[in-house]
Amino acid sequence: MQLDITKVKLRSRNIKRIYFDAFPKNERMPFFMMVLMSKLWNTQFLSFYDGDIPCGFIYFAVNRKMIFIMFLAVDESLRTKGYGSAILKEIKNRYPDKKIMVSIEPCDDSAPDIEVRKRRKAFYRKNGYGETGYMIKLSGVVQEIMITNGDFDKKEFLLFFIFYSNGTVWPKIWLK
Numbered sequence: 001m002q003l004d005i006t007k008v009k010l011r012s013r014n015i016k017r018i019y020f021d022a023f024p025k026n027e028r029m030p031f032f033m034m035v036l037m038s039k040l041w042n043t044q045f046l047s048f049y050d051g052d053i054p055c056g057f058i059y060f061a062v063n064r065k066m067i068f069i070m071f072l073a074v075d076e077s078l079r080t081k082g083y084g085s086a087i088l089k090e091i092k093n094r095y096p097d098k099k100i101m102v103s104i105e106p107c108d109d110s111a112p113d114i115e116v117r118k119r120r121k122a123f124y125r126k127n128g129y130g131e132t133g134y135m136i137k138l139s140g141v142v143q144e145i146m147i148t149n150g151d152f153d154k155k156e157f158l159l160f161f162i163f164y165s166n167g168t169v170w171p172k173i174w175l176k
Contacts, residue, residue: 001086003055008045010035014054015047022073027141034059034071042164048087055083058091061164066099066150067091068160088127092149099150101157102129103136103143106176121146137172144176 008015016031038045038059047057056074060067069091074083091100102124107117124146132152134145145152154173161169 001050001082003083003086003090004049004051005090006047006049007038008035008047008057008059012047015057018054018056018073018075019071021076023071027139029070048083048090050083053078056087058087060091061160062095062098063160063163065156066101066160067095068157068164069100069102072102084123085127092128097149099147099152100129101132101145101147101152103138103145106135106142106144133175135174135176138169145173 010032012035019028019031034045037043042063043059043061045057045059048055054075055078056072058069059071060069062068072084072087074087104120104124105111105113105117107114107121111117121144128148129146130148132145132147134152134154136143136145145157154175158171158173161171
């Protein structure tokens with residue numbers, strides 16, 4: 001699979017549609033802010049196309065030691081066709097020496113969308129991500145932290161957020 005990769009722009013309507021379809025309103029950042037933030041050295045907002053077909057995107061923060069994937073989505077009609085794995089592989093290839101972390105909704109059996117959550121977790125496991133045993137609360141949303149390319153360090157991750165946000169975000173991180 002050969003995907004074309006471009007930076008997301010404000011006029012990237014197809015990527016915006018994928019974003020709005022994939023994430024509930026309470027978990028989204030304003031799209032224009034994501035595009036604006038991606039102009040900084042420590043934020044990437046990349047779209048992936050298979051020819052003319054918009055497949056998905058990834059939005060992440062990066063520093064010298066680690067990456068935190070904030071948003072990753074594949075067009076709903078293209079899921080289970082390997083595009084999400086190809087996106088993760090591209091990031092791993094671009095940053096082979098960095099820890100890569102992602103947070104996902106916990107697989108709480110009482111969740112109404114438990115099957116979706118289990119598939120998401122299985123997807124990340126299949127792509128080499130392991131459980132850290134830690135949870136994080138960001139913008140009022142509790143999520144589970146997964147990692148690849150290294151071991152999780154709570155203090156290091158907290159400092160990552162503090163520096164990335166210029167001290168405006170101090171997430172709660174705890175061992176579950």
